[in-house]
Amino acid sequence: MPRLPTVAIVGRPNVGKSTLFNRLVGKRLALVDDRPGVTRDRREGDAKLLGLEFRVMDTAGYEDEDPHTLPGRMRQQTEAAVRAADVALFLIDGREGLTPLDEEIARWLRAGQTPVIVAANKAEGNAGESGRLEAFALGLGEPIAISAEHGEGIVDLFESLRPFVEREEDEFEEEEDEEDPGRPLKLAIVGRPNAGKSTLVNRMLGEERMITGPEAGITRDSITLDWEWNGRPVRLVDTAGLRKRAKIEDKLEKLSGADARRSIEHAEVVVLLLDATRGLEAQDLRIADHVIEEGRALIIALNKWDVAEHASSLFNGVKRALEEGLSQLRGVPVLAISAKTGKAVDDVLKVAFDLRESWSRRISTGELNRWFEHAVDANPPPAPSGRRIKLRYITQVKTRPPTFVVFGTRVDQLPDSYRRYLLNSMRRDLKIEPVPLRLSFRAPKNPFDDRR
Template identity: 50%
Template structure:
């Protein structure tokens, strides 16, 4: 049986009528980017919500505009139309203050031909006059408009009730939906990289459909878009993000918001796929993104995209490996996957590499094994002298995973030099086969019972 969880409520309308603000209000948190500019939303954004006891998937879409199919606006409209085709209910949002425009009437007529249930939402209808202004939407011929102010929260409770009532009752499950697909938490995989590295193209290739907007224009993706995927090993939440440039080059307010959303996605991810344009080589900004992922303790996989355009693959691979070894040593042994998202070459190796990185990142090591490793590491390279006395490291245990984190106890352990800590990290990585994952060592000094000549 099909459950409420699979019911899709799609929010559409022309640009700048407040679709994303309404979407966020219904979801109950800020998911979609919002700015006082038209056309901020470009890709369909999805999020679960519970409305009057009904579990739904809300879908925010790009503003509907008349444009040639090959243009960016035309491709945005095609994405919105695809979302409508899979909708159980459509919310057509209009601007009550601006009144009904010819574009509103045109898209309302198009909606009537789609055979989908529709609710007309007259947004920006705050205050005493808002209700009267909203009545003009009767002209669209799609039933009584529901007056709301998404910005101020007015009328949202009433709208939720209308949505719950308009949703179809339980029917047969949609093709391809698995009843137990959501039983386990998905692996959160954030796709990051510089603009035009091919992040959205890679996601489309993984999905087997043109889900994300792509094209020659840089910076097409703006928001952090979450997309579910199911592979042989289980559920994955793909997160497409805006291209990250150096902070000094980010000027436009929307790009600043997009960069902030991408960094927030990095912090919430389990695994970060750093997509690099292999034809251009490894850039300083690529390395900076890798360092950010390591600092946040995320597992990382390097994607060498556009590998089919590389003229000397062996030479390119060696150059990238040398650069990673020199500039990203804290992720030594990081997995690199050469592929072409455009042609599909090598893409089959990507998700297994992600799963492997996630397994390493989540690995737990027994305490006895850790202390045997510690004894061997100390014997091979004893700790340095400090104030004429050698530091004594006594024992260690793993405090947590994701990333692997050890607590190391010993007299004056907190004064251990960084160079010796790096030696221990590298030795641990080699002994327990932990390539490419961040490793943390927390140093805890043990108390000397005869400190200051006083016996405890």
């Protein structure tokens, strides 16, 4: 797997480097205190920012001291971090403005080969705007305003970092192609008690691996099994039956249910098994909705088809009920199977691999924005109070599930119906299988917006 791009956070003491580091890695890994000099060694962590993934380094505050002193040795560590990084994020205190030490750090950064982004921190509201404007004098490009503590300016930070840390499309595709042959399909079987989950697992494995019987709730723990289907690796998870939470009083059943829900969170594709002799119930829709909310690909399998009555009307009725009950994801595959006889069990695996491929799909930026321009031209966004909402471009920030961000102005006024239009158009025009898609809208903070 290619190494992640690296971002080194640098600056004088007490400008908020560790606070920003903690925000980017999503954990309080670095100690934070009002006193300067808390950080001494380089600390590294895996960061995520609106789908961008990179390695981030928190460095000691840069001080102009003798190399043999402790501050001097700390500075040498900082210099080594910047040399090794793909980009340096130079933090200044936006409220305090430039200091002579900031200017000294800027001279050192300008003399190096590492690209530099200047960020005026502690700029919540417009508090750091004067400091940001002062930072133009450093000669390191246009500064951005952020607040590491309050999470402001994240979109501007994303746009500034993206050219340096976003890997090329072919690198993503190469990485995924290399992983596909040996990467097991993570497949979870879920459903209400006594739907036949363990029987289906046994049929897939070709052996009586799981205990089965007419009693409901035999399976308590989520059991993970590694096997192969037609030479392709599968990590199969059999889970406990999921009843409506209000009906659960037994502590062990509560734990089993929580374990099953964790299995959904770690799966790639989830098979929701229904008992065809009982049809679709409200609890089935609740489970399906949870799977979709977690961003997992979903298959509905109607089990016990060999003993179902009025099969054709039952199948059509279930499909209609799913279209109404799961309006956020239409077209979920529905298969009629029999775990007991083996009917259509192979079809479940084939559809699961196909869905996993679509769930992992990355669309090239060019293709995505050609579609986006056409979709916006065909149906422009509304103009609330006569003020145009301008959508500039779209980018895919991650896969599994496919996740997209649209950048534009006044996107907070965009109605949900327009978001649904874009998602439906994307599925249709880009031929995306019925897997969950995530779409959000971002607008860079404009300090003059409040003055209009």
